[in-house]
Amino acid sequence: MPTTSRHFQLASHGSIFELNRGTRNGLAAQPQQVLIRVGAASLNYRDLLTLQDPASNREGLIPLSDGAGTVVAVGAAVTRWKAGDRVSVNFFPAWQGGGYSPAVLATALGGGQTDGMLSEHVLADAGALVSVPDHLSLAEAATLPCAAVTAWHALFERGQLQPGETVLVQGTGGVALFGLQLAAAHGAKVIVTSSSDAKLARARALGAWKTINYKTQPAWDAAALDITEGRGVDHILELGGPDTYDRSIGAIAPGGRIAQIGVLTGFASRPNILPLQFKNASIHGICVGSVQHFERLTQFLSMHRIRPVVDKTFAFDDAPAAYAHLQSASHFGKVVIDLS
Ligand SMILES: NC(=O)c1ccc[n+]([C@@H]2O[C@H](COP(=O)([O-])OP(=O)(O)OC[C@H]3O[C@@H](n4cnc5c(N)ncnc54)[C@H](OP(=O)(O)O)[C@@H]3O)[C@@H](O)[C@H]2O)c1
Missing domain, CATH: 3.90.180.10 (Medium-chain alcohol dehydrogenases, catalytic domain)
Incomplete structure (x- = not known):
């Protein structure tokens, strides 16, 4: 004691x-x-x-x-x-x-x-x-408790991610990289944005399908549409907030799901969500997760031998x-x- x-x-x-x-x-x-x-x-x-x-x-x-x-x-x-x-x-x-x-x-x-x-x-x-x-x-x-459970909750509990679907994560911090690792292990195709080409190279080594530098390509929504041949991305982990929200709405696919998670660019009000209506797309608010979510996450990490x-x-x-x-x-x- x-x-x-x-x-x-x-x-x-x-x-x-x-x-x-x-x-x-x-x-x-x-x-x-x-x-x-x-x-x-x-x-x-x-x-x-x-x-x-x-x-x-x-x-x-x-x-x-x-x-x-x-x-x-x-x-x-x-x-x-x-x-x-x-x-x-x-x-x-x-x-x-x-x-x-x-x-x-x-x-x-x-x-x-x-x-x-x-x-x-x-x-x-x-x-x-x-x-x-x-x-x-x-x-x-x-x-694991905050970033990994949040990414798990967004993609698997609420998002019902399917193998072959596309996912976009913003940046290379905690939530984003867990999103990348979990989704890639499930057979999804993950797009990572970052301010740094060096970090994007590391993201590709971790399993990213495509990468976009949001500093040199500020219109990353257009880049994501190009990558997906105009269809858009099925799941977006929205981590930026006011500076990224319009582009997330622009980049989401018909029937896609935006997980409202982050405030990296502040707490200002969010933009017009009307375009979601014409895509039958959704926004899910995500607030970390429960013990049960955490347990299902650790089972998945063990099954796929994923290391943070x-x-x-x-x-x-x-x-x-x-x-x-x-x-x-x-x-x-x-x-x-x-x-x-
Ligand atoms: N709702 C919830 O339950 C919940 C749970 C966890 C976290 N969050 C929120 O999610 C966000 C991420 O948290 P975290 O702990 O993962 O952060 P973090 O590890 O500190 O990640 C920061 C990274 O985000 C990237 N970034 C910053 N501004 C960006 C922008 N405008 N566009 C794209 N990427 C940008 C940068 O990556 P690069 O250097 O690669 O550009 C930066 O290094 C925070 O706002 C946090 O408050 C919410």
Whole structure:
């Protein structure tokens, strides 16, 4: 049982939060809880947004939704887990299965009102845990709860992706590369956009069918239509927001599905959706996913031996540098913090 557990927590600093060190003592599992020794955590774009929102009443909150670790103790009522099990915690601990309720939003780890994973030890509800696939390290598994579950939910749970269909992902960050890996493994043809030719070459090596540089080809919707011989793309992971939405609507195929996920270019209002009507196309709003989604994702990862793309791993003490690296947008895939 740990005596002292180190973590980082949010501390307001003018118009932003910064990361302060902290410690906790005497963490003990309640009857339905599990105590986890965190091996690694990972960052998402959302964690940058959290730092930029000091009005959010999150002073002292331990950040980061994503991590993986080893069970060290279980509460008296827990039968499913035991010491030594390797586990992740779902982004929404309270969304374990079935339909979504906005009530789960406040339970979002490390950004809602619930402490997150940038801590050597965490307590979690036993029902919120998912087993780490055997073929993954804890550092790799730490990348799954937000970005991978979101891509899975969008393409497989809501999108009902079929082999041979086309998929377009925007950029080469976490959600986009999971979208690429999952869809390619399912036999879909994936188009990747990026600001960097070097990153696009890496995307092709990962299985991208076609690539478009959205800096040198800003009309990437026209390029996607050309690639698909005028038909359009069956599934688009819409990650950009106001600067990309019109082009996603332009590039979607008849009957296609746009997964509304991201805000990389801001929160401004979305454009005219009327063209969707004349394509019988749809927009699905996607908000991460449930424990059941996460479990089906890990089964798929195990079946296809898919390994997350870890761009760079930082030591626990260098957590602020990990945030700065994500902010630079020079990464390809996921940024990880080692807590082992
Ligand atoms: N709704 C949900 O449940 C949910 C879940 C997860 C994430 N998200 C959102 O999804 C977005 C992606 O998150 P993430 O964690 O995967 O981000 P990330 O890893 O930080 O990815 C950032 C990358 O996005 C690309 N990008 C930036 N601006 C772009 C643009 N205008 N067009 C195309 N690509 C662009 C860049 O790739 P290149 O360097 O290759 O150009 C950049 O490196 C964020 O807005 C995040 O808030 C939402």
